[in-house]
Amino acid sequence: MQKRTLLDGQKIQITIKRLCRQLIENHDDFKDTVLIGIQPRGIYFADRIRTELQEILPEARILKGNLDITFFRDDFRRKDSIVTASSNSIDFIIEDKKVVLIDDVLWTGRTIRAAMDALLAYGRPRKVELLVLIDRRFSRQLPIEPDYIGHRVDTLNHQQVRVSWNETDQEDKIVLISESTK
Amino acid sequence: MAADRLSNRHLLGIKYIDRNDIDLILDTAKNFKEVINRPIKKVPSLRDITIANIFFENSTRTKLSFELAEKRLSADIVNFAASSSSVSKGETLIDTVNNILSMKVDMVVMRHPYPGAGVFLSKHVKAQIVNAGDGAHEHPTQALLDAFSIQEKLGTVTGKKVVIVGDILHSRVAISNILCLQKLGAEVMVCGPTTLIPKHIASLGVRVEHDLRKALNWCDVANMLRIQLERQDIKYFPSLREYAMMYGLDKKLLQSLDKEIIVMHPGPINRGVEITSDVADSGQSIILDQVENGVAVRMAVLYLLAAQKE
Numbered sequence: 001m002q003k004r005t006l007l008d009g010q011k012i013q014i015t016i017k018r019l020c021r022q023l024i025e026n027h028d029d030f031k032d033t034v035l036i037g038i039q040p041r042g043i044y045f046a047d048r049i050r051t052e053l054q055e056i057l058p059e060a061r062i063l064k065g066n067l068d069i070t071f072f073r074d075d076f077r078r079k080d081s082i083v084t085a086s087s088n089s090i091d092f093i094i095e096d097k098k099v100v101l102i103d104d105v106l107w108t109g110r111t112i113r114a115a116m117d118a119l120l121a122y123g124r125p126r127k128v129e130l131l132v133l134i135d136r137r138f139s140r141q142l143p144i145e146p147d148y149i150g151h152r153v154d155t156l157n158h159q160q161v162r163v164s165w166n167e168t169d170q171e172d173k174i175v176l177i178s179e180s181t182k
Numbered sequence: 183m184a185a186d187r188l189s190n191r192h193l194l195g196i197k198y199i200d201r202n203d204i205d206l207i208l209d210t211a212k213n214f215k216e217v218i219n220r221p222i223k224k225v226p227s228l229r230d231i232t233i234a235n236i237f238f239e240n241s242t243r244t245k246l247s248f249e250l251a252e253k254r255l256s257a258d259i260v261n262f263a264a265s266s267s268s269v270s271k272g273e274t275l276i277d278t279v280n281n282i283l284s285m286k287v288d289m290v291v292m293r294h295p296y297p298g299a300g301v302f303l304s305k306h307v308k309a310q311i312v313n314a315g316d317g318a319h320e321h322p323t324q325a326l327l328d329a330f331s332i333q334e335k336l337g338t339v340t341g342k343k344v345v346i347v348g349d350i351l352h353s354r355v356a357i358s359n360i361l362c363l364q365k366l367g368a369e370v371m372v373c374g375p376t377t378l379i380p381k382h383i384a385s386l387g388v389r390v391e392h393d394l395r396k397a398l399n400w401c402d403v404a405n406m407l408r409i410q411l412e413r414q415d416i417k418y419f420p421s422l423r424e425y426a427m428m429y430g431l432d433k434k435l436l437q438s439l440d441k442e443i444i445v446m447h448p449g450p451i452n453r454g455v456e457i458t459s460d461v462a463d464s465g466q467s468i469i470l471d472q473v474e475n476g477v478a479v480r481m482a483v484l485y486l487l488a489a490q491k492e
Contacts, residue, residue, distance in 0.1 A: 071225035
């Protein structure tokens with residue numbers, strides 16, 4: 001098994017700062033914008049984004065929710081599908097709001113498709129954007145592209161991108177793992 | 183965190199599942215409870231699944247609850263009630279179900295007056311079976327929703343004391359509840375007139391008490407069962423009035439206890455028999471929460487069973 005570090009803690013911090021500036025460029029004071037982190041791993045990244053935004057814009061009231069997509073997956077009853085759900089916590093209305101979906105890794109695009117589906121249960125947003133930390137480009141199975149990208153990587157299907165966060169894994173780090181193929 | 187799959191393809195009774203399964207179902211039910219409190223209460227998980235609700239015995243609440251759970255999961259459903267079917271023309275259980283299955287049904291939710299009907303069926307047909315009550319044997323989803331309601335109210339079931347009061351002899355709810363609560367680490371007591379307590383119930387590891395006041399003073403939760411007059415072929419007690427006096431729960435008794443206990447009832451209530459109206463409608467009663475939780479728990483059961491395919 002080979003491991004290659006894509007981003008270390010410092011680089012992740014710089015990337016988060018850059019992404020926040022890009023968000024502010026499009027969303028001003030976040031009056032009509034809400035952040036939605038996708039469960040289970042996107043919520044830590046979304047928390048970071050929100051904390052950083054709040055630091056840059058201390059006056060703004062930035063709403064953030066967590067969205068679970070388990071019941072909306074298109075691979076239910078197929079091999080290896082994830083069955084156990086995480087919690088949803090969206091305690092605001094997204095009707096007519098601009099929603100920024102936030103996830104750590106974008107790969108096939110299927111999670112995002114499910115997320116857009118799941119989001120509709122909370123109202124009809126005016127606009128939905130996508131922010132990801134890692135874009136595994138050229139591996140999409142659906143016509144979905146992110147609006148804000150932390151870092152682009154070229155990966156093979158059997159490789160795995162693992163994002164660790166301080167909150168759960170004691171360090172901020174992104175590594176690319178390649179199982180040795182025979 | 184519990185395991186992420188059930189250990190069994192069917193839900194035939196609490197007897198056949200373990201602690202991990204119960205925890206998984208209750209955890210998943212929490213997610214579904216959030217789903218059914220949204221403005222749009224539906225998720226698409228079971229959209230390619232057809233479920234047959236086969237009820238050989240009358241039921242309002244369980245049937246409605248299952249139907250609602252199925253619809254909220256986007257399953258297609260067919261309903262079948264024995265009274266209006268060929269069963270009255272002499273068709274056997276396997277034939278009836280196989281006929282329904284040839285219409286490409288994936289899951290069967292069945293209530294039947296004979297104990298073990300679900301187990302029998304699971305050995306003879308391909309579909310997954312959910313037992314919605316088989317005679318005086320088991321009613322697993324009721325036990326799960328009761329456990330869920332206790333957990334929701336008290337934070338945990340482990341270590342809590344639960345007394346089940348009333349007609350234990352004819353009650354599938356009692357058996358499933360005892361097994362489920364014990365698997366979750368609760369202490370269980372049954373309370374009722376000697377004639378309505380099965381002889382060997384203590385072999386299940388439950389306490390037996392015939393004095394309602396003592397039982398209530400011991401417990402954290404009282405589950406008041408319905409007197410099932412329709413199953414009683416002989417007289418087990420002199421009169422309903424006397425039963426109500428000895429084993430009915432009224433406001434006065436409830437308030438005279440040392441602590442505040444939680445009152446549950448699986449429904450339908452005989453108001454004035456097992457519990458009086460002022461108790462049923464009091465703040466200590468979680469009877470209506472039980473009904474709401476029933477839908478969430480049944481969604482969890484159906485969802486997790488559907489995930490079992492092969």
